[in-house]
Amino acid sequence: MTTFDTEKRIVRYGDLRPCRTAFIDAHTPGSNQKENFTIIGGGVSESPDQYVHIRETPGFNIGAAGQPPKCRNSLHSHRTAEVFFVLKGRWRFFWGRWGNAGEVVLEEGDIFNIPTGIFRGFENIGTDYGMIMAILGGDDAGGGVIWAPQVIEDAKDHGLVLGGNGKLYDTKKGQSLPEGVAPMPLLSAEELKQFPEPRTAEVVPHHVARYWDMMALSDRQPCKVIGEHGKLRDRPGFEVEFLSRNSLADTMYSIDRHEILMPMRGHWRLRWDGGSTTLNPGDTAAIPPGLSHSLAPSMTGEASLYRVVNTDDAAGTTWRG
The missing domain is CATH 2.60.120.10 (Jelly Rolls)
Incomplete structure (x- = not known):
């Protein structure tokens, strides 16, 4: 008979442990108040500070993002699926190389299966702290995050450097890239052409x-x-x-x-x-x-x-x- 251990198998909302240094934009003004939660699986956090509640993955990862009003998550892409549903608040999702190709506003309970392979970001446009729950495809969540070049450049101006090994280094804390580790290279103009720019009318009917x-x-x-x-x-x-x-x-x-x-x-x-x-x-x-x-x-x-x-x-x- 299959057994069920509630302590190991249920993560309560009130027990979620946030990380405020999960990603490269953790110091960038406008994004520096966001909190990242990894509930099931390793997620895509770039920080060793990220707490993982349940490490065993069922073929996908479960996470969450919590943000106060006007806080945004910077433009990035994934190699596998990224699905969000709004648990609390009102959120604007936007996409494209510069975030202006299209957008949609989601209310509580709405779900968005974001097209794979496009740059996307999101912002809490509500009046209170908001929370969105995430489903990320694959056991390893697709091997990490691909950042729009301007996100990496902005982060460097505020003390965070992303290494080619996918790990963050905080120069404000005296950290530097280890010997033999180069900075994460920026995507070239040719590589950027591989990221589609679908319009809102192409996305919303099939993905929301x-x-x-x-x-x-x-x-x-x-x-x-x-x-x-x-x-x-x-x-x-x-x-x-x-x-x-x-x-x-x-x-x-x-x-x-x-x-x-x-x-x-x-x-x-x-x-x-x-x-x-x-x-x-x-x-x-x-x-x-x-x-x-x-x-x-x-x-x-x-x-x-x-x-x-x-x-x-x-x-x-x-x-x-």
Whole structure:
């Protein structure tokens, strides 16, 4: 019988441990107040200060970004999928070499499957501290972050240097590149041509799903959000479903895949042979393959939850327009 250890398998929102030195723009004005969270897997942090809650990966990584109003994350790209849903606040996502090719504003509960291989950034445009939850494709999250050249140059002016080994060095703390390690080279003009600049009208219809649409579609069964047959058709190495109050019967079930549960609204009762617990908004539960369990809202009122399951697909593909 598969067992379930809540201490090792559930990360509570209130226990999340932030890192403020995770990336190269940690000192850059406008980005220096952001907090990075690595929940499952090593993520893409460039800092040894980053705390990892659950190291075992199910074929993808789970993380989060927390930012006060007007704080932004600098333009970067990934080699694999990067999916965000808004847990708290109001966020503007923008993309392109200079961040002006297109943009979209997401409200709480909305989800964005960002096209792989484009420069992207995001900003909290709300009035309070905001939090977005992230799903990153691949066990190693695609081998790190690719920064727009101006981000690396700006960071150097504020004391942070990124080595070719993918690690950060803070000259304000007296650190310097180790012998034999060169600075991360800037992308050349020819390399920059490989990063597409899709317009908003090309991206939003195929990559953004709105919370209240998914609530309506999940009234009698889970709403398939990302996957071969999802609302956002993609095969990034995982599938995402959206569940609301009537999506599942309160009966025991098991699957042969890793299942990650991420409540958005309400309180959810998770039961398994030998125990039960309540999952709250912002919590992350990693259900192992083969565990017999059930899931249902534990109180009346609005209830919604994202469920992520690993697949055998490749971890991500590039934007094809």
